[in-house]
Amino acid sequence: MSNPPLEIVALYAEYNNSELVQVQSMLKADYPDIILHHCLTVKDAIKKINSTISTSITEICPRPFVVLTKLGQTDEDAGHILIKTIRKFDKRIFIILHSHKASNDPDLRYHFASMGTSMITEHITQIQNVLKTLISLIKLTVHSLNTSQTYTCPICQWPMSFDQLYDHIPLYHTNDTSIRSAQCIICQRNVRNYPVHLREDHTELHSNKAIFNTSAKERVAAPLYAFSLVVCQRKSDQKFLVVQESGAQGFWLPGGRVELGEHLIYAAKRETFEEAGVKVNICGLLRFEYTPSHNSNRLRVIFYAEPENENDCDAKTIPDYESYMLHDLSFPSYGAMWVTYEQIEECSNKGQLRSQEPLKWFLYIKNGGLIHPLSILNKE
Known part of the structure; x- marks a missing residue:
């Protein structure tokens, strides 16, 4: 009998049973070969992880191993204790924190990301998507x-x-x-x-x-490097979209470098979707910034945007390569989220922002700052 493509240890206490049922149903429908070990306590989860890892340690091609955990309510089922314990001895385990609260609280998200959590999400569909990616990685390894x-x-x-x-x-x-x-x-x-x-x-x-x-x-370096940044607000709840930058750099605006032959507005929409998983309408201009230097010139355009569909604008939570472009380098992102101005203000006080620009622009929009029409941006 062949080994399963991967195994999952899930720490879900009894009061999380409805969410566990959703996970089980998804696995049964889409990944019937995956083995799911359900644990009620941190102690049982650690025991199962240790026993499972020890049985596969001699394999030439190690299987991806996933831990799926909730936040928990007591020390017996606390997700942070499980994550902290795992990261003391293993960085190869892909840890998913399945939590609505952590997904919508930037302080919690920042904290758990710093602990070594691989992915933080509240959506079953994004768990489903990342499992597909993990399975493809192991198939790729076996083949190559x-x-x-x-x-x-x-x-x-x-x-x-x-x-x-x-x-x-x-x-x-x-x-x-x-x-x-x-x-x-x-x-x-x-x-x-x-x-x-x-x-x-x-x-x-x-x-x-x-x-x-x-x-x-093979790229031809241009004397002018252009960047499109996006301040995006969801009008229904007045929340703003932020990207959590890689390498524990903190929260920032979605955006990136404009590619050769690309329009500034298209670049803004593309980068927001790539980094945050949200399709937006670019509604106006906030500012042009031009910075010359001895070897290149830099143009930044800050746009104001709103989601194309407020009923379908969940932020991306799977970490990947797509993210903000710094000068001529791109950085992977840890995911994105919607936040209130008060939440981003708290992040600023705790040093959880990559820079103060999100705070500045969110306050500007909150106070009814002028948004310039897109008509001022024209081709020659």
Whole structure:
């Protein structure tokens, strides 16, 4: 009998039974081969994790192992105790915090991300999507390890092919501070952002080169670098959209660099969807910023936006490669969320913002600041 594609240990107390039933139904319908171990206490969950890991430790190709946990209400079922215990001995376990409260409280989200939680979400569909990605990673590894050189993840020491490493690091380690500066295991260079370096400087190692549009080495550097940033408000509850930046950098506005031949407005919509998973209508302009320097010029345009459909604008919670572009580098994101002005003000007081721009712009909109019409932005 073949091994299951992955195993899940789920810490759901009895009062979470309805949500557990949703998870079980989803697994039964979409992933019948996945083994789900339901535990009621942290103690039982740790025991099951240890026994499961010990049975697969000798495998040439380790299986992805997932822990799914709720916040809990007592020390016996507390998600933070389980996560803290796991991260003391293993960074290879993909930990999902399934919580409405943590998904909508930036302080809790920041706290659990800093603890090493891989993903924070309240949506079963996003759990479903990330399981699909994890299963594809293990299938990719089985297929390629026998034909490709093996590399070791510098963060969790997991042996894998380059194709798997390419997706593994943004998915598993987006919020790990060590990705900001690391020594590449391929070229031995010290690099600023490891996921970006793998994608832009070692594309020739990927088995499917068609997934790359143009490598960094083939790009023609433009003298003007343009960026579109987005201040997005959901009018129904007055909440604002923020992205949680990788490497524990904090919360920030969705946005990024405008690609060659791309309109500023399209770039704003594209970046918001890629980073936050929300389709928006660009409604107006807030500010143009132009900064010259000795080797390049920088243009930033801050747009005001609203969701295309307020009934379908859940923020993305799966960590991935797509996120804000800093100068000429992109960074993976840990996910996104909707927040009130008061919540972002509290984040600012606790040092949980990448910069003060979200606070400044959210207050500006809250106080009825002028939003300029898009008609002032025209082609020549």
